[in-house]
Amino acid sequence: MASGRAWICLRDARLHDAEHTADVSYTSIEPTYGDRDPVLLATYGWHVTFAAVVAARQGDTTAAQDLLSQGSAVAARLGRDVKVNGTAFGPAVIIAQAIGIAVSTGNPGKALRLAQKLHDTSSLHPAAQNRLQLDIALAQCDTKQYDSCLDTLLAVCEEHPDWVRHQTLPGVIAQRAGHATTSRSRKIAKIIGATLA
Structure with a gap:
C-alpha cells in the first residue's frame, strides 16, 4: 500500500x-x-x-x-x-x-x-517495459540520435497504443526528436493523438 x-x-x-x-x-x-x-x-x-x-x-x-x-x-x-x-x-x-x-x-x-x-x-511488468523503452528513447533523443529515438518510440506506440495515449512522455519525446518531419513522426503523432509542431 x-x-x-x-x-x-x-x-x-x-x-x-x-x-x-x-x-x-x-x-x-x-x-x-x-x-x-x-x-x-x-x-x-x-x-x-x-x-x-x-x-x-x-x-x-x-x-x-x-x-x-x-x-x-x-x-x-x-x-x-x-x-x-x-x-x-x-x-x-x-x-x-x-x-x-x-x-x-x-x-x-x-x-x-x-x-x-x-x-x-x-x-x-508490461508498463515497466514500456517506460523503459521511453527512457531509452529519451536518452537517444538527448544524445541527438533522433532516428533511433523515433524508431524506439514508434515501436512502443505501435505495440501499446492504448498505454501511450495516457502518458505525457511520448509527446514530449516526439516533440524534441521531431526536428525533421518524417513519416515516423506523423505515425507517432497519430497514435498518441498529438499535433507535433
Whole structure:
C-alpha cells in the first residue's frame, strides 16, 4: 500500500510526499544481514530503488545513487528477479531503474550504456517495459540520435497504443526528436493523438 501511495504522489508531482512515503516504506522493512527470505529482500529492494527514483526526480543525484547502490546490493543477493504482489525486483529491474535515473539526472550516455547490458526484460511488468523503452528513447533523443529515438518510440506506440495515449512522455519525446518531419513522426503523432509542431 505504501508503494502505491508513493507512486501516486510521484505521478502527481508531489515529490516531498513521495519521498517521505518511500523513505518510511523501505526503512521500516530493512532486512538484516542474515535475512534470506526472497520476498522480504525483493520487497525491500523495490522500495529502496523507488526511493532512488524519487530522489533522482528531485535532482538529488547523490541520494539517488546511494539508494540505487543499496538496491543493487539486494538484487545481487537475490541473483534473479523475484515477483512479489505483481511487482518484480532483481538484477533486470535494477538496470531498468538505473536507466531511468540516469536519464532524469542528465546522463543519457550512461543510460544507453546500461541499456546495452539489459537483455531479458520478461520479468518486468508490461508498463515497466514500456517506460523503459521511453527512457531509452529519451536518452537517444538527448544524445541527438533522433532516428533511433523515433524508431524506439514508434515501436512502443505501435505495440501499446492504448498505454501511450495516457502518458505525457511520448509527446514530449516526439516533440524534441521531431526536428525533421518524417513519416515516423506523423505515425507517432497519430497514435498518441498529438499535433507535433
